[in-house]
Amino acid sequence: MVAGENGSVEDPWRRARALMAGLPDGGLNISHEAADRHVAAGRGDVTALRWLGKDGSRRDISFAELAEQSGRFAGFLTSAGVEPGSVVAVLLGRVPELHVAALGALKAGAVVCPLFAAFGPEPIRERLLRGRARVLVTTPQAYRAKVAALRAELPDLDTVLLVGDGAADLEGALDFRAAIGACAPMPPVSTRPEDPALLHFTSGTTGRPKGALHVHEAAVMHAFTGRGVLGLRKGDVYWCTADPGWVTGTSYGIVAPLALGVTSVVDEGEFDPSRWCAILQDEAVTVWYTAPTAIRLLMRAGAEFARSWRYPALRHLASVGEPLTAEAVEWGRAAFGHPFHDTWWQTETGAIMVANAAGADPVPGSMGRPVEGIEAAVVRRDGDRIMPVRDGDLGELALRAGWPSMFRAYLDDDERYRACFVDGWYLSGDLARRDEQGHFWFVGRADDVIKSSGHLIGPFEVERVLMRHPAVAEAGVIGKPDAVAFEIVKAFVVLRPDCNADEAMRRDILAFARRQLGAAVAPKELAFADALPHTRSGKVLRRLLKANETGAPPGDLSTLEGRGQP
């Protein structure tokens, strides 16, 4: 599946498109690919989701049930006047209603915007507002704690549906179960391949989060890589551990496995080494897609510990989201009998672009080679052109534009979108090297975005909240290297003149940030500074803050930055 670059681009896409059933009139709707097509093919009884509740309960949901339930939700949306193209935001944990809501929205022709359940009110407000979300599906708890107070600021949000007990008691919101129970199932709207389907907010260095927009045709790439890179095939029991609030949780937690007719384990519980090993064993997981932070936590528990369970069904282990060390790759072999296969991609690419594919030994420490049909290169920007660098040299990882799951826009920001492309190539903002065998090696980011426990965090979003604290005059936020989470969010704060830089103040600012941003995004560490370093144009020089923190030289990467930065 993973070919050298420069392969014919035409053929793989034709083959990839053949993985889609399509609609009779030539339409393409992800919800049809993910559910209804399997029912039509007589496979409605196959288990689509094997849900494991945090309290030990379990439930199997068949493709037929998923098709029916999502059809009902589509019916509800349509009867509520939600037109195709409207945004339906989903703020839920790992529960089957997440799949029903996402597929139902797609079925009605709406655009799904997944939100991370661990976000605080501020990132949620920002995304609902910027996405002009008309509908929100969430839980009574999340609604009460994070959304209810914001309703007046969200004029577009006219319908809120709540999943779970207590939903009926909250004013201004409907009970999800009751609402869909009252509606007849609706077949998918015949969307075109280029119609918008998914809106993923992602973070940049500067400014607010960017809404990366994907179209229904993205499913072509999800299925193609699900099969070719993760090796998924019918009969598999697949477990993608990514949170549904992030892009991996949608592309490979929902779309890819369902489109391929594969059974997915959906675990509501939080990470726990024993729970995870038991799931791999007891559910007879065959393909497991996870992330380096989880792998490092398992490594802490030890290979011996992991070997207390048995994994005869397990066939393939893959990883995404952060650098995967050679040691972690090999540890997979010692603990589970198979090495972890690293894969690389981004919210903007929509699907895996560079990978160690299933069926071959991975190159430990390398992200692998470009996926079939993808042309990847390591380049340097030179004005409005890009120059490939020599094998082994450092440059920016670039992809030739035009693959099916490429993002089609940043919501309301054409300029920023255009700035990502030079000379027909998409520039990823990641620094990498390619070796003579064509393997890609991750080096770091060309900008200041932070990766913590696999989640992409924009420093500006954190700084903006810190600056709202009455004692804060200025803030600079960086990712501080961390042995488990890869990076943790660290803030440097200059206080206003009459404020005391003491422990009580530190705690107060950290708690303030946590209330607004949520624990997953808020700084874990905070240091007071008399002043922050600035660029000539007056921006905080985060790179210098980071270099001071790590002892590494800041380096001169000036030619590599500038993804839409002024």
Ligand code: 6R9
């Ligand atoms: C899918 C996802 C994208 C950024 C990306 C890079 C980092 C992803 C990686 C990796 C090293 C890998 N990243 N995969 N770094 N090795 N295999 O994570 O999307 O949240 O948009 O993050 O994550 O820096 O640019 P997203």
